[in-house]
Amino acid sequence: MIVDSAAAFDVRDYLRKEMMPHFLCPGCGHGIALRALLWAIHELGIDKDKLAVVSGIGCAGRLSAYIDANTFHVSHGRPLAYATGLALARPDLHVVVITGDGDCLAIGGNHLIHACRRNLKLTCLMLNNEVYGMTGGQVSPTTSETRLTTTTPLGNSEPNFDACALAAAAGASFVGREVTHHVPKLKELIRSGLAHPGFAFVEVLSDCTEIFGRKNELGSSAEMVLRQKSDLRPSAYRDTVDTPFRSNDLPTGVLTKTERPEYGTAYRKAAAAQRVNTAARPSAGANKGDA
Ligand SMILES: Cc1ncc(C[n+]2csc(CCOP(=O)(O)OP(=O)(O)O)c2C)c(N)n1
Numbered sequence: 001m002i003v004d005s006a007a008a009f010d011v012r013d014y015l016r017k018e019m020m021p022h023f024l025c026p027g028c029g030h031g032i033a034l035r036a037l038l039w040a041i042h043e044l045g046i047d048k049d050k051l052a053v054v055s056g057i058g059c060a061g062r063l064s065a066y067i068d069a070n071t072f073h074v075s076h077g078r079p080l081a082y083a084t085g086l087a088l089a090r091p092d093l094h095v096v097v098i099t100g101d102g103d104c105l106a107i108g109g110n111h112l113i114h115a116c117r118r119n120l121k122l123t124c125l126m127l128n129n130e131v132y133g134m135t136g137g138q139v140s141p142t143t144s145e146t147r148l149t150t151t152t153p154l155g156n157s158e159p160n161f162d163a164c165a166l167a168a169a170a171g172a173s174f175v176g177r178e179v180t181h182h183v184p185k186l187k188e189l190i191r192s193g194l195a196h197p198g199f200a201f202v203e204v205l206s207d208c209t210e211i212f213g214r215k216n217e218l219g220s221s222a223e224m225v226l227r228q229k230s231d232l233r234p235s236a237y238r239d240t241v242d243t244p245f246r247s248n249d250l251p252t253g254v255l256t257k258t259e260r261p262e263y264g265t266a267y268r269k270a271a272a273a274q275r276v277n278t279a280a281r282p283s284a285g286a287n288k289g290d291a
Pocket residue numbers: 057058059060061076099100101102103104107127129131132133134135140208
């Protein structure tokens with residue numbers, strides 16, 4: 001069903017009301033990201049029957065259950081693998097993956113680099129809250145150094161991944177990052193990713209208020225979102241904030257956009273050529289018993 005994209009965006013048009021109340025903690029950044037995604041889908045006029053959302057396990061992964069579309073809640077770390085099969089078999093669908101930093105970069109890291117390399121048309125929305133939220137707050141590949149988690153009680157001493165740099169290095173043709181603090185900008189970035197004719201990797205700097213925030217004494221949910229202006233994040237706010245940036249501050253916006261052959265198109269072309277060659281062979285179509 002297509003919701004009239006000229007009408008004002010109402011998030012309730014895209015949610016499964018029977019799934020309410022949702023399970024997110026108050027102030028969780030993942031809810032803001034979900035709203036931005038649905039807003040972008042609305043503006044692009046994507047038919048809900050033609051939208052397929054695949055997600056892994058985690059608080060981020062749980063989001064697909066709330067979307068009123070074709071949704072697949074699959075095994076931990078594997079949403080890109082499922083989405084790859086789906087997008088290849090059904091090029092008429094808009095395939096979106098929602099994944100967490102643990103789901104996408106730890107157990108699912110291998111799938112991510114190959115999805116970037118392959119350039120199949122799908123959008124991967126990675127919600128980075130620097131922690132394994134759902135399982136109680138273990139360290140993740142994006143946890144900043146010195147941060148406290150349940151598995152780094154003395155502070156994390158592993159260097160963290162720059163997920164966008166990783167995706168770009170692996171060949172992703174669209175890479176972007178945004179904070180949840182600025183919802184219209186986040187919506188615009190996701191919209192550009194959805195419209196991109198290849199693999200789009202969008203990192204959302206989200207917040208796990210309840211577990212990561214509490215453990216690191218980062219204040220209330222609102223304070224955590226405001227901190228995105230001055231803490232880990234934001235080239236977007238570089239000119240507007242006088243607080244010094246931490247050394248690992250990350251650029252935001254569209255970071256990579258290149259044109260490369262789309263894998264699904266190339267694959268279908270090769271398969272069609274193979275069918276023509278097979279049909280042209282003299283023995284083609286003969287029954288085994290004819291020989
Ligand atoms: C194969 C497998 N290993 C481990 C788990 C346990 N597990 C569930 S969610 C999760 C981490 C989720 O973290 P992340 O992807 O960052 O999402 P968040 O909850 O922070 O949004 C883990 C380790 C699992 N369900 N399956």
